[in-house]
Amino acid sequence: MTAFELDAEFVMDVEQLVREHHAPVYRYAYRLTGSVPDAEDLTQQTFLIANQKIGQLRDATRSLGWLFTILRRCFLNECRQRVETPASNLEMALEQIPEEIPADSIDREQLQAALVSLSDEFRLVLVMFYFEDCSYREIAEKLELPIGTVMSRLSRAKQHLRRALHPDEIHKSERRAIRQAIEANG
Amino acid sequence: MVDERLIEAIECCRGKSEDLALEEMALLAERLRGDKKLAEQFQRLQQLDAKIADAFPDVPVPDGLAERLVARLREEESAREKVATDKESSQPTLRRPNLRGPHRRTAWVAALLATAAAVLLVVRQDWFTAPEQPLTVGELRMAASDWYEPIQEKDDWRALPPPEGYAISPRVNLRARRWTHFSGAGDGIAYDLSPPGSRHGTYLLVVRSVVKGLVPNPPRKPLWTQGRGIAEWQSGELAYVLVVEGPIHRYRKILDTGVGPLARVQPRSPVKLRSDSPS
Helix, strand or coil: CCHHHHHHHHCCCHHHHHHHHHHHHHHHHHHHHCCHHHHHHHHHHHHHHHHHHHHHCCCHHHHHHHHHHHHHHHHHHHHHHCCCCCCCCCCCCCCCCCCCCCCCCCCHHHHHHHHHCCCHHHHHHHHHHHCCCCCHHHHHHHHCCCHHHHHHHHHHHHHHHHHHHCCCCCCHHHHHHHHHHHHHHC | CCCHHHHHHHHHCCCCCCHHHCHHHHHHHHHHHHCHHHHHHHHHHHHHHHHHHHHCCCCCCCCCHHHHHHHHHHHHHHHHHHHHHHHCCCCCCCCCCCCCCHHHHHHHHHHHHHHHHHHHHHHHHHHHCCCCCCEEHHHHHHHHHHHHCCHHHCCCCECCCCCCCCCCCCCECCCCCEEEEECECECEEEEECCCCCCCCCEEEEEEECCEECCCCCCCCCCEEECCEEEEEEEECCEEEEEEEECCHHHHHHHECCCCCHHHHCCCCCCCCCCCCCCC
16 A cells, blocks of 8 residues: 555545445444434434544444444443343353255345344344354453453353244254254263 | 253354364264264254355345445544544644635734734844754744645655655655655645555654654644644654645554554554655
């Protein structure tokens, strides 16, 4: 990379960030909030804060991750200000894993319905894991949580998600088989 | 009894990553090596995770979202600049005084008084061989203002390199494109640091002079006026004046102010100019 290319990125303004990243930021916001107006508000809030703090962005190649960080903080601040909804019943268990992975894509509304039935902290780790492609260690680092806490939340949230996506529980036998396999070797 | 740690490990581990080599995955890695059925199950879970991950970005983006965001940002920016301008309305600006109408006489009187003062100063220096008076910040700023005001009409830019002895401050995170002489406050050089394609100009004036009252570091908050920031500082025998056009965050990006968060940023590695020819 030459100096001027570097400098051109260095002076990138927030309008350029909007043009390049508004779609993934909005999608992230929608998966977290579950409603179009809330997602748009959160997206707007994210870019307004980005505009104030754009001097902190030192590497244009990391701008999307930087925006996601702002978005998460906005979301968490909102969460703290409202009454927490109780977590869904997240029993610890290996959940349904289909014997055959369905060829059809997962319905986006069904996925969203499953997400909004989770409490905020469980939904957040799921979105970070699936949408942002974070590892559990990265999630722990970004949320400043112990690794064990994140692993527990992520595990339970994933099981809940699969249960919501496969409500007929046709794969209970598979779950039992896994448990038996683990126990037999335990 | 199922080991819940193992269940959590299965759920959290990404099979294609290096997760399995991590300490907390040791138990899972060991089981997967010795249990074919569990390994198959694990693989299927990975496939299902990939399928679910594919569904997450499947969200339609509302029409006109980007335009609404940009409009909102511009509103915010205008409001901030208005507040900044209002706050600084009592401070000196880089705008040249309007010399029309009732201001003309005042300006002439001021010019005559300044001339008289200059003559007196020369006479005094002649008679008493007094030491040269250092420049003040106000004089430096006024000289910079006079140089800057017709910036769009300047046609005496020269190709790099400039004469030696007028180094760009290492606090400035931009490179020069071209230079010209600046003689409003002693011998000096004006650099054009505007990045190619940027709609906002950036200029650095370097004067070989010790200016009375100048701070040793670029200020965190520049004088903000007329949509541009102006900052002065002294480094050794060189005085610097930086003019940054555009929103205030450009100033913070361009400068390492030596204090606060910006100072913690690692210095940028030296970069080379693509072209030294004047544009």
